[in-house]
Amino acid sequence: MKRPLSRDDARAIFAxxxxxxxxxxxxxxxxxxVVSGDVVLGLAGVDLIYAQLSVLLCAADRLHAADRLHAAGxxxx
Amino acid sequence: MTTPAxxxxxxxxxxxxxxxxxxxxxxxxxxxxxxxxxxxxxPEDVQRSVARxxxxxxxxxxxxxxxxxxxxxxxxxLTPQETxxxxxxxxxxxxTIRDIGRRFGLAPEDLNLDLGPLGxxx
Amino acid sequence: xxxxxxxxxLGDAPAPDAGAGLRExxxxxxxxxxxxxxxxxxxxxxxxxxxxxxxHDAVVRRLADTVDAILPVRFGSLLTESSLADLLRARAxxxxxxxxxxxxxxxxxxxxxxxxxxxxxxxxxADEDAGPGARYLAARRAEWRRAREAPELAPxxxxxxxxxxxxxxxxxxxxxxxxxxxxxxxxxxxxxxxxVVERAEAGAVRVVATGPWPPYAFAPEAxx
Numbered sequence: 001m002k003r004p005l006s007r008d009d010a011r012a013i014f015a016x017x018x019x020x021x022x023x024x025x026x027x028x029x030x031x032x033x034v035v036s037g038d039v040v041l042g043l044a045g046v047d048l049i050y051a052q053l054s055v056l057l058c059a060a061d062r063l064h065a066a067d068r069l070h071a072a073g074x075x076x077x
Numbered sequence: 078m079t080t081p082a083x084x085x086x087x088x089x090x091x092x093x094x095x096x097x098x099x100x101x102x103x104x105x106x107x108x109x110x111x112x113x114x115x116x117x118x119x120p121e122d123v124q125r126s127v128a129r130x131x132x133x134x135x136x137x138x139x140x141x142x143x144x145x146x147x148x149x150x151x152x153x154x155l156t157p158q159e160t161x162x163x164x165x166x167x168x169x170x171x172x173t174i175r176d177i178g179r180r181f182g183l184a185p186e187d188l189n190l191d192l193g194p195l196g197x198x199x
Numbered sequence: 200x201x202x203x204x205x206x207x208x209l210g211d212a213p214a215p216d217a218g219a220g221l222r223e224x225x226x227x228x229x230x231x232x233x234x235x236x237x238x239x240x241x242x243x244x245x246x247x248x249x250x251x252x253x254x255h256d257a258v259v260r261r262l263a264d265t266v267d268a269i270l271p272v273r274f275g276s277l278l279t280e281s282s283l284a285d286l287l288r289a290r291a292x293x294x295x296x297x298x299x300x301x302x303x304x305x306x307x308x309x310x311x312x313x314x315x316x317x318x319x320x321x322x323x324x325a326d327e328d329a330g331p332g333a334r335y336l337a338a339r340r341a342e343w344r345r346a347r348e349a350p351e352l353a354p355x356x357x358x359x360x361x362x363x364x365x366x367x368x369x370x371x372x373x374x375x376x377x378x379x380x381x382x383x384x385x386x387x388x389x390x391x392x393x394x395v396v397e398r399a400e401a402g403a404v405r406v407v408a409t410g411p412w413p414p415y416a417f418a419p420e421a422x423x
Contacts, residue, residue, distance in 0.1 A: 013249055014105040019092050022100050023308060023409050024252050026379070029108045031415035032273035033294070035205055035286055090397065090407050096312050099376035147340045157333070164332025167339070 128181040132174055133188045139170050203229070203238040203283060204245075205276040206258050207413075210268030210298045211235070218261060221245060221254035229280070231287040234294055236272075237262055244277045256413075263413045268302035270294065271415045293419045301383065301417050304364055307392050307410035309380040311351050313403055346370050349380045351404045358395045362388050367416045377404065381416035 013025065092100065118126040146163045149155045155163065178188065206220065209228065212235060217226035220239030229236045245251045255274050263269045287294065326333070349368045352359070365383040372378070384392050389411040396408040 011105070013247060013252070014101060014108075016101070016249070017094075017097055019097055019100070020409070021249055021252070022097070022104060023412070024256050025104050025108065026100075026308070027271070027412055027415035028252050028255060028274035029247075030104065031381075031418065032271045033208060033276075033297075033418040034273050035276045035283060036278040090405070092310065092312075092407055093375075096310070096375045096405075096407075099371075099373055100310065103371050103373060103376055143336075143339055144343065146336060147343060150336060150340065160336060161330045161332040164334070164336035165330075166332075168332060168335045 125181050125183070128177070129183055129187060132178050132181075132183065135170075136174050136188045139167065139174065143167050201240050201242050202277045203236075203280050204241040205272045205278070205283060206237045206239070206255065207262055207272050208270040208287075208294060208298065209235040209237055209262065209266050210302060211266050213237070213262055213265040218258075221251060221258055226258075229283070231284050232291050234287050234291060234298075236283060236287065238280075238283070241277060244275050247275070259413050263305070268298045269413055270297055270301060270418055271413045272418075290419070297417060297419050300365060301414040303386055304383050304414060305386050305389070305411040306414045306416055307382045307384055307389060307408055308412065308416075309352075309382065309396065310376065310407045310409075311349060311378040311380060312375045312405040312407065313351065313377050314374050349378050351377060352380065352406070355395065355399045355406065358399065359392075362392050362395065365417060383414060383417055384411070386411075 013021070016022065116126075116130060146155070146160075146167065150160055174188070175185065178184065204220065204224075206226070212228050217228050217237050220226050220241075222239070222241065222245065224239040224241065226237050226239050229238055245255075252274060259269070259271045329337070347368050347370075349366075349370075359382070362384050363382045364385065367381040369379045369381075370377070382392070392410075393408055396406055399406065
């Protein structure tokens with residue numbers, strides 16, 4: 001796996017006074033549908049767990065659906 | 078969609094220097110790490126790293142629960158007693174998180190997780 | 200199987216085809232139930248740079264020109280095809296609803312600028328004999344609402360009302376930047392929208408509009 005860009009390289013885009021680029025950053029990096037989010041957990045500099053949060057995102061949605069069903073059920077009693 | 082290329086917003090008012098700087102700073106703050114984020118306990122202070130991760134997750138869950146409680150309050154699916162009890166529980170949970178955080182030298186602003194493309198957790 | 204890089208969710212298939220992605224990779228359309236995803240095959244995430252961001256935006260704009268309903272996906276979304284399929288199945292209803300909202304529409308972005316906090320404080324409403332828990336919850340509700348509102352736009356509301364189909368607000372409250380407001384308008388209404396914003400006198404605040412953009416801000420919330 002290629003080493004990810006260093007912090008400084010990527011964050012150079014923030015050193016801009018171009019307002020149209022800021023709008024693009026706002027749209028592309030803080031908005032839009034989120035379909036992936038992964039976290040690597042580790043200790044002592046050693047990567048140990050790779051967690052795919054896209055799985056967690058689905059779970060949260062399913063929980064809400066179940067909760068809504070439960071609430072509807074209670075209201076009907 | 079007859080979209081002009083992003084650079085052609087010449088007409089109309091545009092942001093002044095101070096305003097641009099403000100927007101730039103806000104975006105820099107909101108956008109998380111670009112590469113897949115790592116949580117790696119600080120070997121010098123493993124306890125604090127663990128406390129920070131745990132409290133951040135609990136605070137995240139607390140906010141999720143709070144939002145759901147408010148939705149149910151609005152929908153009328155909480156009795157007055159439930160509203161009172163859930164409200165008190167959330168209040169105490171918030172105090173508990175703050176107290177435990179204080180013991181580890183963690184301020185409320187410290188309780189956040191950088192989730193890369195997802196941005197910051199809270 | 201290599202990973203797929205997702206550009207957008209679509210309501211219908213682009214004609215004649217999906218074209219090329221930000222790395223000139225051929226795009227294809229993945230169908231999962233009633234949802235379509237415009238994807239390109241990639242082995243690693245593109246680096247973040249002005250060039251890649253603008254190229255990704257250009258791909259989304261081109262797709263938006265060929266379809267009626269488009270939900271742009273966040274930059275850097277690389278995942279396995281099966282993970283994407285799982286996610287689209289699990290969130291099918293919410294995503295279909297969002298696609299229906301943005302059909303035939305585009306986004307205008309407003310920056311609300313001024314010196315200080317809004318003087319309108321959203322009052323916390325609770326019964327007089329409510330206990331501390333209920334009052335706490337009412338106060339928290341007022342706080343959540345305040346974070347999603349832009350009372351500074353009140354003077355513009357009458358003229359904007361006929362143009363705005365939906366609104367999303369991100370409060371910053373870091374003067375001079377007070378809030379960003381995203382408005383969903385019918386395609387083609389951008390000039391009329393700009394005219395309203397430019398002739399408006401919003402009192403103590405300045406309002407600057409940019410757009411139109413594909414509807415990035417009208418994706419359903421990621422978490423919770």
